[in-house]
Amino acid sequence: MVNVQHYLGVDVGASFIRIGVIDEGGRVIEKIKVPMPPEGDEDTVANIIIKGAKEDLAKYLPSISAVGIGSIGPLDLRTGNVIIAPNLRWRVKRFRLYAPLRTGLKLPIIIGNDAMASVWGEYLFGQGVGKNNVVYITLSTGIGMGVIVDGHLLVGKDGNAHEMGHAVVDIESDLQCGCGGYGHLEAIAGGGNIPRSARWYLEKRYRGQMSEVALMVKEGRATTPDIFNGYRKGDSFAVEFIDYVLKAIAAGVANVINAYDPEIVILGGSVFLNNSDIIMDGLNKYIKRYVVNRMPEITGTRFGDDIGIIGAAALAIRVPDSLKPFIESQEREMAASKG
Ligand SMILES: [Zn+2]
Known part of the structure; x- marks a missing residue:
């Protein structure tokens, strides 16, 4: 294993932190998954990553040449920190990634947003290979998006370009999003919000018969899978x-x-x-009424859950040009805070 180069790909999600050992071709060699703790301090996430790398994945550590991170946001890429997302209910307002990881692992650290990492993974190793204009959308606890236009990964001033989850898709909705806004896609269709969104729909818009799922929603005991299963069974609500x-x-x-x-x-x-199956059918049925541009191919990732760690590693395997100035800034910030 001495001459083989590996990369760590870390997917920091609202529910889990996944850490993968990835080879230069984007293949997953080994992976671990740690639940995101319900409460933590500024360095809890970094410490979980360091412990995973040094203990569970210790035998790979000598072959690791860099660490890529795809994190939930919003990010502050100038410092390499993450502003605590609405989906995480922690007391601290941010957690640190760049400084503690750089100090703890002594390896190059490349940080991006999770969907930004995923689109880069698809671009280098997946269905985006050979294409210059690629979009990746994650429909998960929250909703995020990564975009490559003309071969260029879009990042924005703080790392939060194209916060697609907060696109307004229902101007009549008074259902408040976790971010405070109204009519946002994530408030309606984010996995973490679907039960609340269903309750809002039941109270404000539904005029049909009470059904089994409607009753569960009313009583606050319907989960997101319950509601999708109800759809499969033909439950009217x-x-x-x-x-x-x-x-x-x-x-x-x-x-x-x-x-x-x-x-x-x-x-x-x-x-x-x-x-x-349900979501692809829905897109096939409804998307044409909203699209003006020539339709692109729309498909699902072939990497399943692993896209997060593959994408994160991809940021380290070939660092996107648009992230390089941020890494310099993170290094300067770290040096400044050490005095
Ligand atoms: Zn929002």
Whole structure:
């Protein structure tokens, strides 16, 4: 193993931190998964990553040449920190990644947002190979997006370009998103919000018969899988509500196609992976009514859950030009804070 180069790919999600050992060709050699703790301090996430690398994955550590991180956001890429997302209910307002990881692992650290990492992984190793205009959308606890236009990974001033989860897809909705806004795609269709969104729909819009799922939603005991299962069984409320969710997703994806004119749109994330048949059918049915540009190919990721760690490693395997100035800035910030 002495001459083999490996990379660590770390997917920091709202529910799990996944760490993978990835080879130069984007293949997963080994992986571990740690639940995101319900509460933590500024260095809890970094410490979980360091412990995983030094203990569970210790035998690979000598062959690791860099660490790529794809994290939930919002990010502050100037410092390499993460602003605590609405999906995480921690007391501290941010957690640190760059400084503690750089000090703890003594390896190059490349940080991006999770969907940004995933699109880079698809571009280097997946269905984006050979294409210059690629979009990746994760439908998971939250909704995120990564975009490559003309071969260039879009990053933005702080690392939060194209916060697609907060695209407005229902201007009449008074359902508040975790971010405080209204009518946002993530409030309607994010896996973490679907039960709340269903309850809102039941109270404000549903005029049909009470059904088994409607009753569960009313009593606050319906999970996101319960509601999708209800749709599969033809439950009258679940069918109408999920149809609304599918229209919202189609509108969101259409906004992206109209904004960036991609050759391919790749979907992933747990909500998509568990319901890809329903969501692809919904897109086929509704997206054309919202799209102006020539339709791109729309497909699911072939990497399943592993896209997060593969994408994160991809950031380290070939560092995107648009991330390089941020790494310099993170290094300067770290040196400054050490005095
Ligand atoms: Zn929002």
